[in-house]
Amino acid sequence: DIYMLTEHGVPLPDIEEMRKIGINTVKGLQMTTTDKLLALKSFNPSKVSKIQEICGNISFSNRFMTAFEVSEACKQVFKISTGSANLDKLLGGGVESMSITQVFGEAGSGKTQIAHTLCVTTQIPTEDYSGGKVMFIDTERSFRPNRIRQIARRFHLSEDSVLQNILYIRAYNSEHQYQILKNVAVKFHEDTGVFKLLIVDSIIALFRNDFMGRGVLLNRQQKLAETMSLLKKISEEYNVAVFITNQVTTSMNNKFPLLTIGDDVKPVGGNILAHSSTTRVALRKLTGNVRIAKIHDSPELAEQEEAFTITNGGVQD
Ligand code: ADP
Secondary structure, three states, rough: OHHHHHHHOHHHHHHHHHHHOOOOOOOHHOOHHHHHHHOOOOOHHHHHHHHHHHHHHHHHOOOOOOOOHHHHHHHHOOOOOOOOHHHHHHHOOEEEEEEEEEEEEOOOHHHHHHHHHHHHHOOOOEEEEOOEEEEEEOOOOOHHHHHHHHHHHHHOOOHHHHHEEEEEOOOHHHHHHHHHHHHHHHHHHHOOOOEEEEEEEOOHHHHHHOOHHHHHHHHHHHHHHHHHHHHHHHHHHHHOOEEEEEEEOOOOOOOOOOOOOOOOOOOHHHHHHHOOOOEEEEEEEEEOOEEEEOOOOOOOOOEEEEEEEOOOEEEEO
């Protein structure tokens, strides 16, 4: 807890200022860049370096780790099933904690349906996963409690209890979305270990609304980078899985759109969104309720494809 720094001579008002930007733990503070701290009102270089030194002295996270310790830390990582064994296989076991999974695809490709299914599967304990609550940040009014009920029935769970375990909030613009994420960090900190999944559906929609035209692209990308770095920090600090949806653009110079459908769509958000997501999955419609998922540009996972279906009970094989 960051308040412990008072015992090491950091004044309370300074701590409260840091909490305002979503820093709740010593580890969180260490994951925050010097620039970010310097932007705080009453902070200057000497104060920042003093606080950083105190952190370094009291925490162990700056020391070297043995490979054994790294291996033990990896055991904390868990994977949440998507409801489809095929999709899980594609993801190397499911949606992983301490990591950001991004799905992108055209409208109707199944992004929101996967998110809804995860809202339920996250709550189901397995042999090596204890189950937990979900935080859903909605930017496009895509959340449907009734879909959650249908999916809960598939897994023979109490519909009301499943809904009780999902916290929902609507974000109205990109700044509000960022503020919400800071509040999420506080909530995750207060309810240690309770939340296992954070969903943002969609990560990019509000940025596209708030920053229209080429002139503001640089600014948009900067703000997007801040949002993504906060998400990454939350995922690592509180050991939760982060699942985000992204939109696509279709390239206009495709002469045979029907032949290559799926290959001519590109995720939006540029390099920032691409490189800040650990795993990216491209989704496309096949026929009826069948969808194809493909790993996009992963250093760890093979570029394979898998099919899944969207049913009343959520996504499945
Ligand atoms: P997006 O990628 O735009 O988020 P969605 O995840 O909302 O897309 O997927 C919409 C698709 O899911 C539609 O094709 C719709 O037919 C299908 N779908 C939604 N609910 C059901 C259901 N109860 N049973 C079968 N298919 C459904």
